[in-house]
Amino acid sequence: MxxxxxxxxxxxxxxxxxxxxxxTEEDAARMAELTDEINQRRAAGEQAAQTRAAAVANAxxxxxxxxxxxxxxxxxxxxxxxxxxxxxAYDVTDYDQAERRAWVxxxxxxxxxxxxxxxxxxDAERAAQxxxxxxxxxxxxxxxxxxxxxxxxxxxEIISLIDNTAVLFGDxxxxxxxxxxEFPRHKSIKKGDAAKTEEGAAPTDIEENDFDTxxxxxxxxxxxxxxxxxxxxxxxxxxxxxxxxxxxxxxxVACNAFVHEKLADENYGIATANKIQTAAAKDLTKADIVxxxxxxxxxxxxxxxxxxxxxxxxxIWNQIAMLEDANGRSYFxxxxxxxxxxxxxxxxxxxxxxxxxxxxVIKAGFxxxxxxxxxxxxDVTPYVQPRxxxxxxxxxxxxxxVLAVPEAFAQLTIKQx
Numbered sequence: 001m002x003x004x005x006x007x008x009x010x011x012x013x014x015x016x017x018x019x020x021x022x023x024t025e026e027d028a029a030r031m032a033e034l035t036d037e038i039n040q041r042r043a044a045g046e047q048a049a050q051t052r053a054a055a056v057a058n059a060x061x062x063x064x065x066x067x068x069x070x071x072x073x074x075x076x077x078x079x080x081x082x083x084x085x086x087x088x089a090y091d092v093t094d095y096d097q098a099e100r101r102a103w104v105x106x107x108x109x110x111x112x113x114x115x116x117x118x119x120x121x122x123d124a125e126r127a128a129q130x131x132x133x134x135x136x137x138x139x140x141x142x143x144x145x146x147x148x149x150x151x152x153x154x155x156x157e158i159i160s161l162i163d164n165t166a167v168l169f170g171d172x173x174x175x176x177x178x179x180x181x182e183f184p185r186h187k188s189i190k191k192g193d194a195a196k197t198e199e200g201a202a203p204t205d206i207e208e209n210d211f212d213t214x215x216x217x218x219x220x221x222x223x224x225x226x227x228x229x230x231x232x233x234x235x236x237x238x239x240x241x242x243x244x245x246x247x248x249x250x251x252x253v254a255c256n257a258f259v260h261e262k263l264a265d266e267n268y269g270i271a272t273a274n275k276i277q278t279a280a281a282k283d284l285t286k287a288d289i290v291x292x293x294x295x296x297x298x299x300x301x302x303x304x305x306x307x308x309x310x311x312x313x314x315x316i317w318n319q320i321a322m323l324e325d326a327n328g329r330s331y332f333x334x335x336x337x338x339x340x341x342x343x344x345x346x347x348x349x350x351x352x353x354x355x356x357x358x359x360x361v362i363k364a365g366f367x368x369x370x371x372x373x374x375x376x377x378x379d380v381t382p383y384v385q386p387r388x389x390x391x392x393x394x395x396x397x398x399x400x401x402v403l404a405v406p407e408a409f410a411q412l413t414i415k416q417x
Contacts, residue, residue: 003041010034098128099151104240111382111391114233150379154244158378158395161248166256167341167354168310171367172401176374181216183371186299186405214268216400218375221258223250227391247380247395255399256356259370262401263363263409270365271406277415284319284414286331289346292364297407303366309346310354310363316343319414320351320362360416365409372401 001009013031017023023031102125109119121129132149163170175181225246234242263269274295278288296307311320321332323346332351335344341352349364357363377397385392403409 003038003045006034006038006041010038095124095128095131096151096153098122098124099132100154100240101125101236102129103149103151103154104236104243107243107380107382107393108234108236108239111227111393112232112384113227113239113391115239116233116235150377154240155378157244158248158251159374161245162252162255162378165249166252167352168356168367168370169252169256169259169372171305171308171352172259172370172372173368174372174374174401178375180218181373181375181400182213183216183402183404185212185214185402186301214402216373216402218373218398218400219258221251221254221397221399223247223254223395225250225393225395226385227393229389229391232391243380243393247378247393251378251395251397253356255397256354258399259372259401260354260356260363263370263403263411268402269406270403270409270411274407274410275413276410277413281415281417284323286323286325288412288414289320289323289331289362292362292410292412293347293349295407295410296365297405298366298369299405299407301366301369301405301408303368303408305368306366307349307364308367309349309351310357311351311361312355312357312359313353314359315357315362315414316351316353319360320346360414362412362414363409364412366405369404369408370401371404372399374399 010031013023013027013034016027102121105115105119105121105125106129107113108115132151225243227242266272276288276292276295278284293307309320321330321334321344323331325331332346333344335342339352341354343351343353345351354363375398377399379396381394381396383392383394384390
């Protein structure tokens, strides 16, 4: 029974005795029971009101102090703006999705794309966009805190797609620190590597490691996606997917090529002694592959993925896969996996197809020991190309990296003369 029903029943019993008639023993017991129940419920209601008032006061204090955080599910029970609603009401707006829709609509509007349903923002989209700008303002370095900020969920989706198609870039380790970064490079153990000792005795030679420090300042990587005027009418989901997939496809090629460029750099990449050629012209042998693998060092640094061999499709199937033992059996084992870039194994090492590598060049190493840093992005900037009326979208990342152990990779070139 509700409190109102309890009060009504008690009042009816009292009215029966209004003419001075004494209540029966049963009615008296019921009146006492109803009185106790009503008092208990009123006390509980007063306690709940005090708790709610304290919670409201704390929330207002947090807002005034700047400590309040947005939450996506707000209980509104007993609130004045939902009078008449039974039970608890909740704000079920998906603010992450609202932010994505606001970004897509803004991108379309600035590039003259006609979206089915228009580009006007809803109240939820406008609130989500404003919240995102406020929350990320202090971390934004290149977009001047405008409404062009790419939602974090979109950035993560673009990076995920890049990793799925950019072979070496997808294998390396990456951080997202802002500002200039310095990575230490472990070049060698000059003396004192592990040695046998007597039981309980201290090592006779203290290990000395050779390090240097390499600064990373970031390199801008940009690729443009073009959309013809004829394609300028799109649904919102279709336009969003087009931008994400096309920008990631363009950036994946550039990012992967950049990592290979860094590997080739004498200050940031492979040690000079680890760049070798085959013994004979136009002939790859088992000895060449084994020599390349024997040059690799990790110096005890963590490298969970182990050694991976990279080459393009032509080199894999016309050179590596053709290596045979004295009985004509191939050293290369064709191996299908969920990763389409994996073509097989040789001497227990995974062989991946990477078309950023030139013909007759094979690279092998510990990809975990290439340390990259994503300073900014991915970002998407729209504009309309003059005269052609093409809608263009510049994909952008600010990235840099270094091979933390110069001997962690080796490069074998099949010499041609």
